[in-house]
Amino acid sequence: MNHNTPVSPRPLRHLSDAQRRVLTAAQLRSHGISAAETTAQCRPGGPWQQILPGVFLLHPGPPTSEERLHAVLLYANRPPGAAPGGVPQQSEASAAAASLPPARRSAESQLPGGDAMITGLAALALHRFSSAPPLLSLDRIDVLVPRTRRLKSTGCARVLRSPSLPQSQQVTGVPVAPVPRALADAVAQLADAGAVRRLLTEAVRGGHCEPAAIVKELNAARLLNRPHVVDAVDSLLAEGRAIAEDRLYEMVREHGLPDPLWNIDLRLPGGPHLGGVDAYWPDQAVAVELDTRAPRQDEDALWSEYARKREHLERLGITVVHITPKKLRESVEQQAAVVRTALMASSDRDPAAYVVVLPR
Template identity: 75%
Template sequence: MITGLAALTLHGFTGAPSLRTLDRIDVLVPRGRRLRSTGCVHVVRAQQLPEPVEITGLPVAPATRALADAVAQMTDAGVVRRLLVEAVRGGHCEATAVVRELTQARLLGRPHVVDAVDTLLAEGRALAEGLLYDMVFRYRLPEPCWNVDLRLPGGTHLGGVDAYWPEQAVAVELDTRVPRHGEDARWCEYARKREALEGLGITVVHVTPAKLRASLEQQAAIVRTALMTAVEREPAEYVTVLPR
């Protein structure tokens, strides 16, 4: 299957060059195949091949894999950054999926790739927050307190949430975690925060960018159900709500 820059062009990346200007076409093949690069065709070997997608009748690597294979050949930080951001902004793939593919390709040891990933994650976070705002207003949910820190009256910090409805004690948290170094520690911190909030009677609704993108109405229904059933639950402990 076609991968790398040629595949990104076929996927519709505006930041990728036209096929006519490429002097190299990367083709992904199983590691055991005895094939050699020839002319403009460059063989890229893989232990396991992803499921290809068909574009204009050609087998093409998924956007995440094509992106990783393209980035592996690049040294220009600006170009890498633009392609990674376009992957998310253009709806080609989720930021977490991109980082996972770059990790598997062992590209996160390159400084210019790490810098681009930081920009990618910020972009993915901003897009997810925009979808969350859109969900609340499009489906006419009550206005929450946005991006707040929750604390006990004595000052103990409970953690930040992306949206909070104080009267119903319902919190929404975007999960934009990615599989990077230290992820286990971040997961433990996330789990402790959720456990502490739920122990105080606060309902925590966990959403991911992928869920928001795929089923905004369904996520709105989940939040609405949590708000409506608040009267059936024991009153939550009082917490202080502060901007973060």
């Protein structure tokens, strides 16, 4: 008998290579492998090994990174009634699975198939972050599950529970947390300020997500009280704003908009300061303001300040166009059209109040 693959009346060709090598107790049973044979194959020196409770590696050597990912997901997605140990136990769920037609049964034995998703540094490695460690170098793989799941961290699986799960993304066939959530889960485990800064910076420079989305997740995870995280976030926001400004310059240039005055402050003659804007067309009284607010504890106060400034400028006849970094990245042509429309509509409006323009 070839001990490296299960003896089964049902061929395993429908499974991927990793799925042929990593199976749960219930999957082995559905392929005709008895509990006694599984136990025998996993004895010391045997051809198989138990990699996680109820999850088996069907070869004797160390697991590959792909095998570890699949093992962690199989462990996290196992039915609540599944056996915690190495020996398969019959349950109502497995009995129901065995009664399914073969095509459906084989489809349900594959990944994904549950709520669990890879997060943390492993997810960032799958998202191709160069600043994340290689998968094989990680002692543990973080897996995100609903808060109601009664799973323990064990072996290479570190279980993170959450009351609300984000929508997972498929990366190389593996369900993975989106970058902002994966970053927050990774940062929660990191005390190295340099590592945190590198990860956050790459997320923005690499175009994975906007700073506001990252800060929102860090805030939700209550990580903004850690000094090294706050320092990294301050650098991140400055980096994100610089990138957004570059995209705004590029939008004006590439979409043929007239050149504005850049980064200026507005003031009433002999009166109060009205606030700064990122671009201003004085002849048309149109201003563009980049909305780079980050959701922190003081977001309400900051938004009130933004709203007051906008209302004041618009009472003076100045049209204010708010643009977010995300919109500049994902729909720049539409944003250019919004600005162009505002410029063209200026001739239909009453003249704006005279304001003093100062460099910011």
